[in-house]
Amino acid sequence: MLLPRTLLVPHLPTLVLDEHRRHHTPMLEALADEATTLATDPPDVVVVVSARWTSDGPFHADVGPRHRTLTDYTGFGVELRYDCPGHTAIARALVDAGMRAGVRVGPATRGVDSGVTIPLHFLLPRPVVPVVPLSVAELPPAACRAWGAVLRRTLAARSERVLFVVGGLLSADWHSWSFQRDVPEATAFDEHLIESLEAGHWDGLREVEDKMIERAHPEAGLAHLDILRGFLGADLGGTLLAYEGARGVGAALVAFDFAPAASPATPSPARPAAPDSV
DSSP states (O other), X not given: OBOSEEEEEOOOHHHHHHHHTTOOOHHHHHHHHHHHHHHHSOOSEEEEEEEXXXXXXXXXXXXXXXXXXXXXXXXXXXXXOOOEEBOHHHHHHHHHHHHHTTOOEEEEOOOBOHHHHHHHHHHSOSTTSOEEEEEEESSOHHHHHHHHHHXXXXXXXXXXXXXXXXXXXXXBXXXXXXXXXOOHHHHHHHHHHHHHHHHTOGGGXXXXXXHHHHHHOBGGGGHHHHHHHHHHSSOOOOEEEEEEEETXXXXXXXXXXXXXXXXXXXXXXXXXXXXXXX
């Protein structure tokens, strides 16, 4: 079964730096509030889409029994490790369900990058809950939504209590970030995306000028948000819990609540799974 709350969580390394320096920011406080809620009733498994893991082929689900940390950022003076157990059965069930639904998806063993480690470091500080990392893919929005729908159906039918998280940013102009250059178009882009997400106007995510998109460099081409839209099943509005934006990079913590009864019906018994492919 799915926990009735899913989160879009940023993966900025500076969040870890802020924590290390004992800063009190709205983002850290909002993450702490979510962690407190989860601590009172923790999930059995966490399934995390990482916008940092992109593929030019199929989507991937990490089927490893244990995940080692992949450090994909440098120069911040802190290095976060979140080695954690995996959940091979759920990962393979997601791959099998995707293949039966005609989604391009395959198994992989990769580990956990900052799209997983940073969100979970704050939400579930002790790395003991099994994690299933998922990639995004350079595929059309419709394919991303179809994969999200498969995730929802499959996880809703499980006996385990599953938390679904999307680790990703809004704007992601890392060049400007590195050179500490303000990018007004990226800020405007973030504001537009947040307004659309809060209103449940998901078609509005791409109703922006080309120039704004060119300057904002949307992370993963917004594929992680397309997967989230498919997962939600309806154009639900979210609640903005915190936002940090600076120098071309936008980080938003957004919660989406849905009634458990809204979960799709349990799928019919599966046909024999196709052979695994990578």
